[in-house]
Amino acid sequence: MISKLPGPVNNSDSIRLAIATWPEVEKYLKLCKGIILPIGSTEQHGPTGAIGTDALTAEAVAIEIGRRTGVFVAPTLAYGMAEHHLGFPGTMSLQPQTLLKVIHDLVLSLARNGFERIYVLNGHGGNIATAKAAFAEVYGTAVNLGIPVASTLRCKLANWFMTPTVFTEARNLYGDREGQHATPSEISLTLHLEPSLIKKQHELPEPALVGPIHGFEDFKRRYPDGRMGSDPFLARAEHGALLLERAAKALSQDLETFLTKS
Numbered sequence: 001m002i003s004k005l006p007g008p009v010n011n012s013d014s015i016r017l018a019i020a021t022w023p024e025v026e027k028y029l030k031l032c033k034g035i036i037l038p039i040g041s042t043e044q045h046g047p048t049g050a051i052g053t054d055a056l057t058a059e060a061v062a063i064e065i066g067r068r069t070g071v072f073v074a075p076t077l078a079y080g081m082a083e084h085h086l087g088f089p090g091t092m093s094l095q096p097q098t099l100l101k102v103i104h105d106l107v108l109s110l111a112r113n114g115f116e117r118i119y120v121l122n123g124h125g126g127n128i129a130t131a132k133a134a135f136a137e138v139y140g141t142a143v144n145l146g147i148p149v150a151s152t153l154r155c156k157l158a159n160w161f162m163t164p165t166v167f168t169e170a171r172n173l174y175g176d177r178e179g180q181h182a183t184p185s186e187i188s189l190t191l192h193l194e195p196s197l198i199k200k201q202h203e204l205p206e207p208a209l210v211g212p213i214h215g216f217e218d219f220k221r222r223y224p225d226g227r228m229g230s231d232p233f234l235a236r237a238e239h240g241a242l243l244l245e246r247a248a249k250a251l252s253q254d255l256e257t258f259l260t261k262s
Helices: 022-029 053-069 096-113 126-146 164-178 182-191 195-200 216-222 237-260
Strands: 033-041 118-123 153-158
Touching: 033 053, 033 096, 033 237, 053 118, 053 237, 096 118, 096 126, 118 126, 118 237, 126 153, 126 216, 153 237, 164 182, 164 237, 182 195, 182 237
Parallel strands: 033 118, 118 153
Antiparallel strands: none
16 A cells, blocks of 8 residues: 555644554554654763664654554564664663564564555664664564565665755754764754753764774774764754754655655
8 A cells, every 4th residue: 555644733642652542543553654763772872862862763753753643653672683783871772683583573563454555763873783673574474474564664864964955954053073973963853852952962072083983992992982984062052953954854754755656
C-alpha cells in the first residue's frame, strides 16, 4: 500500500503514539502505513552539554515532522551505541549487538501491526552503522516469519544533523568551530528546547582537534573534556530554533517521498 499523508495537525499530542489508544492506531493504519521512530543516545556532550542531547534533539525534530505531516511518532529510543563515551560519568550505552536487536525487535513489532514504512529519525552518529545492519536483518526475519507486510516493509534512516540544509547552516554559523561532537549546532537546539540549559553554558578552552575514535579510554585521552574540535559556547537558542526549522522542513519532504513512492 502506498500511504497517504494524514496532513498537518495543530496539536502534536494527536501524532504521539505513546498517548494514542489502539483503536486510534487501527484507524490511522487504514490511511497511513508510516511511522517515525526517533532514536538518540544518553552520553556526555562536553562540560556544558546535556547528557540527553541526542535523544532530546531527535525527539524534537521527529515531533515537528509529525506535526507538519500528521504521521505518527513512536516513543523515543533514548539509548544508543555510545561505548566510546563511557569514560565520562552519566553515559549509558548499548553495545552494538544489543542496539541491533532492540531496533530489529521494535521494527518487527511495528511490521506485525501493519506498518510498512519505518522512518528512523536519528540524533547520534554512533547509531548509524548498527541501525542499517538492523534493517538488513529485519527484512529477512519478516519474510521468514511470514509477516503479511514483509514484501512491502521498508526502513529508512534519517540523521537530522546531516541534513544538507542543517549542515550548511551550521557551517555558516560556526565554521570550523562546529567540530564533530558536542557541537554548537546540537547544543543550540537543546538551548531552544530546554532554556534551563542556558545558564550552564560558559566559555571553554581550545578543544582537542578532531581525530579517530577507538575505545573509551583512548577517547578520554584524546578528548579530555569530551569535545571533538567544537566550541559549544557559540550556541544560541535562536540558532536552535532556526536549525529545527531547517531540519523539519527538509525531512518532512523526505518523509513524504518515502511514504508515497513505491
